[in-house]
Amino acid sequence: xxxxxxxxxxxxxxxxxxxxxxxxxxxxxxxxxxxxxxxxxxxxxxxxxxxxxxxxxxxxxxxxxxxxxxxxxxxxxxxxxxxxxxxxxxxxxxxxxxxxxxxxxxxxxxxxxxxxxxxxxxxxxxxxxxxxxxxxxxxxxxxxxxxxxxxxxxxxxxxxxxxxxxxx
Amino acid sequence: xxxxxxxxxxxxxxxxxxxxxxxxxxxxxxxxxxxxxxxxxxxxxxxxxxxxxxxxxxxxxxxxxxxxxxxxxxxxxxxxxxxxxxxxxxxxxxxxxxxxxxxxxxxxxxxxxxxxxxxxxxxxxxx
Numbered sequence: 001x002x003x004x005x006x007x008x009x010x011x012x013x014x015x016x017x018x019x020x021x022x023x024x025x026x027x028x029x030x031x032x033x034x035x036x037x038x039x040x041x042x043x044x045x046x047x048x049x050x051x052x053x054x055x056x057x058x059x060x061x062x063x064x065x066x067x068x069x070x071x072x073x074x075x076x077x078x079x080x081x082x083x084x085x086x087x088x089x090x091x092x093x094x095x096x097x098x099x100x101x102x103x104x105x106x107x108x109x110x111x112x113x114x115x116x117x118x119x120x121x122x123x124x125x126x127x128x129x130x131x132x133x134x135x136x137x138x139x140x141x142x143x144x145x146x147x148x149x150x151x152x153x154x155x156x157x158x159x160x161x162x163x164x165x166x167x168x
Numbered sequence: 169x170x171x172x173x174x175x176x177x178x179x180x181x182x183x184x185x186x187x188x189x190x191x192x193x194x195x196x197x198x199x200x201x202x203x204x205x206x207x208x209x210x211x212x213x214x215x216x217x218x219x220x221x222x223x224x225x226x227x228x229x230x231x232x233x234x235x236x237x238x239x240x241x242x243x244x245x246x247x248x249x250x251x252x253x254x255x256x257x258x259x260x261x262x263x264x265x266x267x268x269x270x271x272x273x274x275x276x277x278x279x280x281x282x283x284x285x286x287x288x289x290x291x292x293x294x295x
Contacts, residue, residue, distance in 0.1 A: 009262035010175035017182040039185025
């Protein structure tokens with residue numbers, strides 16, 4: 001599942017969004033301005049996480065070689081790899097999209113797709129928000145919900161692995 | 169990678185701003201009707217296109233329950249709210265490629281139904 005890089009994709013996306021904003025401004029400038037303010041609020045929230053992710057990417061590129069990634073997250077990683085991927089997913093902060101570049105970096109260094117899938121699904125468990133979830137939906141809901149998410153993370157990864165093997 | 173990712177991130181942040189301004193919790197509430205299957209399908213769909221901090225989905229979910237939405241639908245909504253993301257889809261395509269992105273979103277979509285169903289069933293049986 002490796003891909004060819006297209007450096008223009010991001011610029012096209014940003015251009016498209018700017019175009020949408022121009023349209024919204026022409027239609028209702030006050031509401032469009034409100035959307036810009038909301039976007040700045042989101043940017044302020046994600047910026048520290050983005051910086052951490054970029055730092056981690058640099059660290060992986062400079063200090064960790066493909067052999068190490070392969071040992072912990074690659075074909076030889078075994079049970080340890082699943083444990084690391086799911087735990088890291090549960091503990092990771094911020095929106096999923098800020099983690100995409102880091103995860104792609106790990107894939108390029110030999111991390112298995114199945115572990116990236118498991119990481120991304122395990123992110124549904126949000127430890128800081130657990131008390132709020134308990135207060136809204138109850139303790140038993142929160143426990144079963146979290147438990148099934150861990151199982152689903154593992155199953156998703158295993159499905160991907162099975163299909164990758166079948167393809168080979 | 170940074171050159172490609174930075175404009176993508178700004179684009180996604182821009183789309184999130186638009187969503188938060190133009191889509192209100194009242195619009196979301198109007199889509200649920202209390203039937204298990206209908207609310208699960210709507211929950212997964214609405215969760216997939218919604219954006220924001222996870223606690224937003226809990227607050228909306230709590231309100232939906234008060235308004236008579238099915239617990240199965242609410243569980244599906246709060247799960248797909250964090251696992252699926254239509255707004256971030258172009259960035260996911262751009263970074264991981266089409267096959268990875270389609271696979272991940274397809275599996276997350278399918279698993280949203282299973283996890284939501286099993287969670288509420290377990291709560292009803294043992295909770």
